[in-house]
Amino acid sequence: MPLLEVSDLRTSFHSRGGVFRAVDGVSFTLERGETLGLVGESGSGKSVTCASLLRLLPSPPARIEGSYARFDGLDLLRATDAELRAVRGKRIGMIFQDPMTSLNPYLRISEQLIEPLLIHEKISRRDALARALAMLEAVGINDAARRLHAYPHEFSGGMRQRVMIAMALIARPELLIADEPTTALDVTVQAQILELIKKLQRELGMAVIFISHDLGVVSGLCDRVLVMYAGRIVESAGVDTLFRAPRHPYTRALQRSIPALQAKGVELYTLAGLPPDLSKSIPGCAFAERCEFAIEACRAGAPPLLAECAPGHAHACRRAHAGEI
Amino acid sequence: MPAPILELRDVQTHFPVESGLLFKRRTGTVKAVDGVSLTLAQGEVLGLVGESGCGKSTLARTIMGLLPATGGSVWLEGKNLTAEAATGEARRALQMVFQDPFASLNPRLSVGEALAEPLRVHRLRPAADIPARVAELGALVGIPARSLGKYPHEFSGGQRQRIAIARALALEPRVIVADEPVSALDVSIQAQILNLLAKLVRDLGLSLVFIAHDLSVVKHLSDRVAVMYLGRIVELGSACDVIERPQHPYTRALVSAVPRPDPEGERARRRIVLAGDPPSPLDPPAGCPFHPRCAHAVEACRTRVPSLAPFAGREVSCLRTGELPA
Numbered sequence: 064m065p066l067l068e069v070s071d072l073r074t075s076f077h078s079r080g081g082v083f084r085a086v087d088g089v090s091f092t093l094e095r096g097e098t099l100g101l102v103g104e105s106g107s108g109k110s111v112t113c114a115s116l117l118r119l120l121p122s123p124p125a126r127i128e129g130s131y132a133r134f135d136g137l138d139l140l141r142a143t144d145a146e147l148r149a150v151r152g153k154r155i156g157m158i159f160q161d162p163m164t165s166l167n168p169y170l171r172i173s174e175q176l177i178e179p180l181l182i183h184e185k186i187s188r189r190d191a192l193a194r195a196l197a198m199l200e201a202v203g204i205n206d207a208a209r210r211l212h213a214y215p216h217e218f219s220g221g222m223r224q225r226v227m228i229a230m231a232l233i234a235r236p237e238l239l240i241a242d243e244p245t246t247a248l249d250v251t252v253q254a255q256i257l258e259l260i261k262k263l264q265r266e267l268g269m270a271v272i273f274i275s276h277d278l279g280v281v282s283g284l285c286d287r288v289l290v291m292y293a294g295r296i297v298e299s300a301g302v303d304t305l306f307r308a309p310r311h312p313y314t315r316a317l318q319r320s321i322p323a324l325q326a327k328g329v330e331l332y333t334l335a336g337l338p339p340d341l342s343k344s345i346p347g348c349a350f351a352e353r354c355e356f357a358i359e360a361c362r363a364g365a366p367p368l369l370a371e372c373a374p375g376h377a378h379a380c381r382r383a384h385a386g387e388i
Numbered sequence: 389m390p391a392p393i394l395e396l397r398d399v400q401t402h403f404p405v406e407s408g409l410l411f412k413r414r415t416g417t418v419k420a421v422d423g424v425s426l427t428l429a430q431g432e433v434l435g436l437v438g439e440s441g442c443g444k445s446t447l448a449r450t451i452m453g454l455l456p457a458t459g460g461s462v463w464l465e466g467k468n469l470t471a472e473a474a475t476g477e478a479r480r481a482l483q484m485v486f487q488d489p490f491a492s493l494n495p496r497l498s499v500g501e502a503l504a505e506p507l508r509v510h511r512l513r514p515a516a517d518i519p520a521r522v523a524e525l526g527a528l529v530g531i532p533a534r535s536l537g538k539y540p541h542e543f544s545g546g547q548r549q550r551i552a553i554a555r556a557l558a559l560e561p562r563v564i565v566a567d568e569p570v571s572a573l574d575v576s577i578q579a580q581i582l583n584l585l586a587k588l589v590r591d592l593g594l595s596l597v598f599i600a601h602d603l604s605v606v607k608h609l610s611d612r613v614a615v616m617y618l619g620r621i622v623e624l625g626s627a628c629d630v631i632e633r634p635q636h637p638y639t640r641a642l643v644s645a646v647p648r649p650d651p652e653g654e655r656a657r658r659r660i661v662l663a664g665d666p667p668s669p670l671d672p673p674a675g676c677p678f679h680p681r682c683a684h685a686v687e688a689c690r691t692r693v694p695s696l697a698p699f700a701g702r703e704v705s706c707l708r709t710g711e712l713p714a
Contacts, residue, residue: 104574203663220440249439249601251662254645258661276574279647283654302651320579322608323649327628328586331579331608337544 065092066238066270067116070130072140074108074115077124081342085111087294090369095237098264098271100285100302102278102317106338108294109274110160113240115140117151134238153183156231160243162223166215172199172226173211179234198229202259221252228259235267242274257284279323282306287375290314293339293349296369298378311378312354312388348380356388392427393465393595394451394482394563399424400459401443401450405670418669420446422619423460425696428563433589433596435610435627437603437642439666443619444599448567451597452484465562480510483556487568489548493540499526499551500536506558521558529554529584546577550584557588564588565597570605582609603646607631615639618669618677625702635704637682637712676707684712 074086086108093099101109114120115127116139132139134155137146151157159165167175176198177191186194192211199207202225215223224244231239241260245253261284264271275281281288281302288305290298290313298311309315318324319332336353339345348367351357360381361367367379382388401421406412420443428434436444449455451462453469461470467478486492494502503522507513513521523533529550540548549569556564566585570578586609588594600606606613606627613630615623615638623636634640644660662681667673673680679689688707696703699710706712 104576249666250603250645251439251641251666253647254659254661255663257647258659277647278575278649279654282649282651283647283657306649306651317575318649320576321604321649322579322582323604325608327608330583330586333580333583334576 064136066095066097067093067132067134069116069132072112072115072127072129072132074111074120074125074127074129077126083341084294085341086115087341088366089291089294089296091289091296091299093238093270093272095270096264096268097287098273098285100281100288101272101274101291102276102281102288103291104276104338106341107291109291110242111294112291113157113242113272113274117155117157117240118147119157149183152179152236153234154236155238155240156234156236158224158227158231158239158241158244160246162220162227162247165227166223168215171212171214172218176211176226176230176233179230183234194233195229198233199226201263202226202229202232203255204229221248221255224248224252224256225259228256228263232263232267236269238270238272239264240272240274243276244273245280246275246277253280260284278306278317278321290317293345294341295349295366295379297350297380299369300376300378304373304376310372310376310383310388311380312356312383313350314378316353316355356382358382391466393430394426394428394597395463396424396426396451396460397463398460399447399450399457399462401446401455402458416670419619419672420669421450424616424619424621425460426614426621426624428595428597430562430595431589431593432612433598433610435606435613436597436599436616437601437606437613438616439601439642441666441669442616443669444616445567446619447616448484448565448597448599451565452482453479454484477510480559481562483559483561483564485549485552485556485564485566485569488572489545489552490540490572492552493548493555495540498537498539499531499543502540502551503536503554503558506555510559512559525554525558528557528588544577545573546580549573549577549581553581553584553588557592561594563595563597565599567599568601569598571600571602578605585609603631603643615642618667618672620677620705621696621703622678622705623702624696629700629702633700635700635702635709635712636678636706637684638678641681684708 070090072086072089076083076085089112103109116132127140129140173195176195180186180191180194196207196211204210204222204225245256273284285302288302289296292313298314316334334353339349347362347364351361367381369377369379371377399421400423403418404414405416405418407415424447438444450457457470461468464482469478500522503525504518507518507521526533526536531550570581589596598609610627613627614621617638623630623639631643634643641660641662648654675690675692676694679685692707694705694707696705
């Protein structure tokens with residue numbers, strides 16, 4: 064049985080401006096110990112997908128629907144608040160993107176680190192502090208004993224992000240959700256954090272959902288990658304396949320638009336237009352407006368569904384499935 | 389070699405650090421830019437890279453005159469911009485594009501008004517000719533004439549960055565300083581702006597100082613690259629040399645830290661992971677500023693300050709160039 068099984072997750076935001084379908088029918092599974100990358104541009108629904116799983120979105124305006132999201136048998140979409148509290152911070156840890164705003168500025172680092180332990184485990188304050196210290200050392204904070212009782216403003220961005228990681232991992236979760244954990248950091252610090260996540264993952268055997276817009280970061284870390292566009296998964300493949308033989312035109316366009324994969328100075332491929340307005344219903348394929356291969360048939364009918372083109376490789380382009388591209 | 393269009397001679401930008409509430413005392417100095425010399429040729433793109441806090445944005449602002457240089461001088465087409473007498477007119481040929489296109493445009497001016505404003509201020513065109521010039525500027529960056537009556541909030545991030553570029557172009561500059569112009573944009577939009585900048589350099593003969601932290605973006609666009617660390621340039625050379633065959637230990641670590649979108653290569657790769665954060669410019673280490681994080685540091689690195697010297701077809705500021713493993 065997979066650790067996490069998400070089926071037809073749909074999250075919409077209801078506002079005076081209309082209904083925005085941020086996540087529109089997302090299904091995937093995650094095995095124990097597996098690292099799953101979630102890539103896509105801003106507004107593609109990556110973060111909302113993960114926030115929906117932990118029910119972190121205020122409702123209203125958010126409304127979460129869907130078949131189910133089973134985490135080790137528990138349906139997260141229908142769990143009671145008490146059931147959810149037992150999972151959040153204990154069996155599922157989360158790292159947020161912005162380390163500057165995700166820590167409480169009024170509380171010492173030590174208080175924030177031991178909070179999940181005091182809530183979830185029968186542990187004395189003294190033992191919890193010892194675990195917190197060991198965790199700070201594990202995430203590579205120098206002079207951890209002295210820093211343990213510091214306040215967040217005394218830490219640099221890289222150090223705060225390490226504290227966030229330590230907080231997410233201190234209760235030894237089975238699943239870590241990391242939402243762009245290195246986007247706000249310099250590349251040298253990013254390299255440290257990525258190595259750290261890999262090392263801790265090996266040691267704890269946890270599964271990771273890693274959200275990123277940086278294809279480079281995903282390629283070094285993930286086993287499998289989901290590409291999202293306009294609230295849907297458009298391609299799902301093992302990391303090697305996705306980079307060597309992408310099938311969906313959007314994935315291909317993304318790869319042709321990044322300088323790292325192109326010869327120096329050549330004109331980069333650019334996607335025309337903008338991502339679609341999610342408050343309007345889009346007939347056919349949401350990417351058709353910007354797709355160089357789109358034909359009339361792409362803009363009509365039901366949205367194309369994710370279907371396998373090879374074992375473990377699925378995408379949602381009808382023309383690619385028909386062998387026309 | 390033709391005379392450079394822009395030249396920096398030993399530029400320093402130091403900030404005093406004061407303490408005390410009533411009687412401010414100067415208790416220290418932050419040397420954000422500490423002795424940078426650079427040249428930029430006509431039509432050249434110079435990439436400037438380094439981690440946050442290395443002084444690249446301060447250097448950009450000092451070149452622009454937005455911050456006063458506390459030492460050294462900036463020369464544009466043979467005129468000293470740092471001299472007392474330098475006026476706005478002397479700086480007209482030098483324009484800037486900022487990182488955040490949401491903050492760098494006036495929300496109360498329509499795009500057409502924003503583009504016309506510099507033309508009026510500098511009296512570059514008779515009033516009757518301004519609308520035509522504004523339309524021309526819009527066309528240059530791909531903003532259609534029918535959109536010129538709209539306000540910035542009606543545009544996407546990529547379009548706003550185009551407008552910011554058009555505004556910089558309004559005064560017919562010879563040199564543009566672009567401070568992280570694509571960092572706030574999604575990859576597909578980033579590609580549009582990179583193509584646009586490359587086209588402008590090619591078609592208008594512009595020179596560009598291009599600041600970015602993404603090395604693949606810098607390599608793509610730049611002819612030469614300068615790597616900054618703690619207010620100094622540690623390596624300067626052609627973009628391919630510096631990014632594909634880095635020599636300075638810091639450049640090597642920086643290049644090795646960049647994840648590449650190539651899963652097999654990433655697994656095989658041995659990464660140089662630097663320990664710790666960059667040191668505070670308030671309290672820089674003695675000797676070579678990089679020595680506390682450098683795997684190759686020896687005793688001499690703790691005391692002697694290296695300076696840029698020619699090595700392997702570029703300039704490197706390291707006491708141990710030539711002794712390091714290839």
